[in-house]
Amino acid sequence: MANKIKYGDRELDMGDLTLEQAKTLMARHFPELADPEVEKKEKGGDVIYTFTKKAGRKGLC
Amino acid sequence: MSTDKPILLTIGVYPPNKKNERRIIISGAPDGEMPVLLTGLFPERHALLDRAYAQILKRDPQLVTLKEEKAEKTSKSKSKGASSDDDDDEPGDDGETVEASDQLVSDNPLPASPVDTGEEQETAQLSDISEPAADLPVIEGEPYYKQFAKRIAYGTFEKLKAEQSEVTDEVGNGEQD
Numbered sequence: 001m002a003n004k005i006k007y008g009d010r011e012l013d014m015g016d017l018t019l020e021q022a023k024t025l026m027a028r029h030f031p032e033l034a035d036p037e038v039e040k041k042e043k044g045g046d047v048i049y050t051f052t053k054k055a056g057r058k059g060l061c
Numbered sequence: 062m063s064t065d066k067p068i069l070l071t072i073g074v075y076p077p078n079k080k081n082e083r084r085i086i087i088s089g090a091p092d093g094e095m096p097v098l099l100t101g102l103f104p105e106r107h108a109l110l111d112r113a114y115a116q117i118l119k120r121d122p123q124l125v126t127l128k129e130e131k132a133e134k135t136s137k138s139k140s141k142g143a144s145s146d147d148d149d150d151e152p153g154d155d156g157e158t159v160e161a162s163d164q165l166v167s168d169n170p171l172p173a174s175p176v177d178t179g180e181e182q183e184t185a186q187l188s189d190i191s192e193p194a195a196d197l198p199v200i201e202g203e204p205y206y207k208q209f210a211k212r213i214a215y216g217t218f219e220k221l222k223a224e225q226s227e228v229t230d231e232v233g234n235g236e237q238d
Contacts, residue, residue, distance in 0.1 A: 007095065007125055008125035008126050008127045008128070009125065009126050009127075009131075010095040010123055010125050011095075012095055012096065012098060013098065014098070015098060015100050016100065017086065017098075017100070021073070021086065024073075025071070025073070025086065025088050025096065025098070028069070028071050028088070029069060029071075029088065029090055029094075029095075029096045030093075030125070053127075
């Protein structure tokens with residue numbers, strides 16, 4: 001059983017990183033993931049955390 | 062081999078655990094690519110950094126493509142294909158219009174713009190003037206403008222001479238008196 005990060009069409013083995021550590025790591029490499037939406041899925045015994053950019057509001061209202 | 066983009070290497074040093082071991086996490090990737098991830102103990106940090114860098118250089122570029130970008134690309138390619146189809150239809154239409162315009166020009170002998178024709182006439186006259194006339198008689202002697210200039214110069218010189226002589230006579234008479 002392995003933990004994986006998925007962003008777009010790419011996957012990365014998390015190793016023994018926690019989800020919080022994974023979030024900070026991804027935010028460093030992808031600034032758009034500073035406040036990500038994370039979806040957890042189990043697939044074939046692996047846990048896949050799918051990162052997506054949170055849809056923001058347009059304008060400054 | 063990776064791309065020519067700058068490589069971002071990050072080192073996270075975490076607080077010591079119960080065994081008093083400090084862990085580090087090294088991640089690195091060129092801009093916009095999925096990072097390489099290595100974890101280890103703090104004393105191994107130099108070796109881990111080298112390994113991470115070597116892995117980044119050796120691997121193929123792993124650019125992240127999002128679903129939205131994919132959708133945009135496909136829509137763009139579709140629109141391009143549609144426009145190219147339109148372009149294929151256009152040449153036939155253009156040919157027809159060109160033929161029609163040719164017929165219009167040939168039927169109507171009047172020029173499109175009177176200004177253009179005037180310019181053409183003017184340029185034709187100028188070009189006629191610039192051409193040397195072979196039939197004109199050859200004028201012998203000095204040109205008139207040279208003679209005129211000489212005359213003026215001679216006249217002014219004579220006048221000045223006369224004035225000076227008058228002045229000297231008057232001065233000489235005054236001194237004598």
